[in-house]
Amino acid sequence: MTSLLTFPKGGVHPPESKKLTADLAIEVMPVPDELEIILGQHIGAPCTPTLEKQAEVREGDMIGEVKKGLGVPLHAPVAGKIKSFGMSAHPMRVSAPSMTILTDKEAAPRTYTKIEWSHLDSKQLLAKVHGAGIVGIGGAGFPSHVKLSPPPSNPIDTLILNGAECEPYITADHRQMLERSADIVEGAKIILKILSIKNCFIGIENNKPDAIAAMTEAAENGSTSEFAIKVQPLQVKYPQGSEKQLIQSITGRKVPGFALPSAVGVVVHNVSTTAAIYDAVALEKPLYEKVMTISGKGIKRQANLRVKVGTKISDIVDYLGGVTPELAKIVMGGPMMGFAVSSLDIPVTKTTSSVLFLAADEIDTTPHSQCIRCGWCLEACPMGLEPKEIAIHVEAGRPQDTKQFGVFECFECGCCAYVCPAKRPLVQFIRLAKMKATN
Numbered sequence: 001m002t003s004l005l006t007f008p009k010g011g012v013h014p015p016e017s018k019k020l021t022a023d024l025a026i027e028v029m030p031v032p033d034e035l036e037i038i039l040g041q042h043i044g045a046p047c048t049p050t051l052e053k054q055a056e057v058r059e060g061d062m063i064g065e066v067k068k069g070l071g072v073p074l075h076a077p078v079a080g081k082i083k084s085f086g087m088s089a090h091p092m093r094v095s096a097p098s099m100t101i102l103t104d105k106e107a108a109p110r111t112y113t114k115i116e117w118s119h120l121d122s123k124q125l126l127a128k129v130h131g132a133g134i135v136g137i138g139g140a141g142f143p144s145h146v147k148l149s150p151p152p153s154n155p156i157d158t159l160i161l162n163g164a165e166c167e168p169y170i171t172a173d174h175r176q177m178l179e180r181s182a183d184i185v186e187g188a189k190i191i192l193k194i195l196s197i198k199n200c201f202i203g204i205e206n207n208k209p210d211a212i213a214a215m216t217e218a219a220e221n222g223s224t225s226e227f228a229i230k231v232q233p234l235q236v237k238y239p240q241g242s243e244k245q246l247i248q249s250i251t252g253r254k255v256p257g258f259a260l261p262s263a264v265g266v267v268v269h270n271v272s273t274t275a276a277i278y279d280a281v282a283l284e285k286p287l288y289e290k291v292m293t294i295s296g297k298g299i300k301r302q303a304n305l306r307v308k309v310g311t312k313i314s315d316i317v318d319y320l321g322g323v324t325p326e327l328a329k330i331v332m333g334g335p336m337m338g339f340a341v342s343s344l345d346i347p348v349t350k351t352t353s354s355v356l357f358l359a360a361d362e363i364d365t366t367p368h369s370q371c372i373r374c375g376w377c378l379e380a381c382p383m384g385l386e387p388k389e390i391a392i393h394v395e396a397g398r399p400q401d402t403k404q405f406g407v408f409e410c411f412e413c414g415c416c417a418y419v420c421p422a423k424r425p426l427v428q429f430i431r432l433a434k435m436k437a438t439n
Contacts, residue, residue: 036312043141335358390405
């Protein structure tokens with residue numbers, strides 16, 4: 001039995017709530033009548049539209065590009081006509097520039113044929129990843145071609161694929177590992193060739209034994225003298241899937257504060273991003289659809305869906321039969337790091353991992369009180385920070401003094417707020433401190 005690894009500091013064990021969808025195969029959602037496609041789908045500069053209003057588009061056509069700055073192209077998820085340009089609701093930025101495409105329901109779906117990619121060099125492979133608009137699906141949407149171009153001063157020796165999926169409820173990566181294991185392994189080989197390295201570890205939490213088995217078989221079948229791919233089972237502990245914690249769990253290397261994983265010779269990619277990289281290179285298919293989990297007791301039917309980017313939550317709700325009377329909160333993302341939303345008019349982006357429809361008995365509405373200085377948040381913080389001090393200074397009107405407590409090293413995992421007996425909204429205090437301290 002392979003030993004189960006984990007990170008040494010902090011972490012919590014929230015209820016998993018994955019049984020609602022873990023056994024549900026990915027289903028393809030019918031295309032809505034129109035899609036609202038946000039122009040800023042990634043970290044960096046938003047896309048500039050490449051077409052005018054009323055222009056006809058085909059599925060997979062480029063409809064937006066980044067001419068200056070960090071970014072990737074945007075592609076039409078469907079064939080149709082550009083209806084308008086405007087603003088769409090956004091879970092974090094309130095609103096964001098977008099374009100609306102009217103779907104041509106008569107158009108046949110585009111098909112893709114696998115090509116041979118082994119003769120391509122790393123620059124050609126990297127160009128395909130960029131051209132397909134690939135970004136980090138499991139996180140903040142960092143352009144993948146940039147992550148695959150580490151500085152020469154940081155030589156890379158290890159690729160880690162993140163299959164931990166430690167957030168409660170979400171099973172989208174789990175299903176991809178079961179249903180596309182061979183594609184993910186081939187995607188790993190593409191990444192290894194781009195990076196000119198041999199070793200890849202696939203980290204999967206031990207609560208997914210079927211995914212571990214499927215990926216182990218695919219890794220053994222896909223490994224060669226040129227590519228060594230191994231599945232590493234991990235202890236179940238949140239936030240096991242955080243980049244720095246995952247690196248420490250698998251390699252024992254600790255990424256320095258404010259440094260990137262490349263500083264310790266590692267590149268990390270989510271398993272779903274790796275599947276998208278396979279699509280980009282082996283099928284020449286751009287990233288314009290998304291596997292996501294729809295879960296919680298507040299929706300009539302839970303599902304793992306493959307949806308077109310730009311699909312509104314309201315269309316998903318209609319497809320799944322509507323909400324239940326018990327619905328109390330809607331969260332985009334997971335319950336630990338997601339954002340509560342008040343509208344169903346928000347469109348799906350490349351980075352939308354899930355939408356949770358939570359009933360009253362799935363959330364905690366206890367009012368928060370003053371800090372009792374118990375220190376639980378210090379023990380839970382996987383980064384070894386001081387969340388209570390950050391919050392106290394924000395309440396005292398001194399957010400500029402929170403740098404000393406590590407506010408900018410916080411990746412907002414929510415462990416501190418989860419364990420707080422006073423129910424203090426520590427993540428919200430930390431976000432406020434970051435905003436105020438930089439102004």
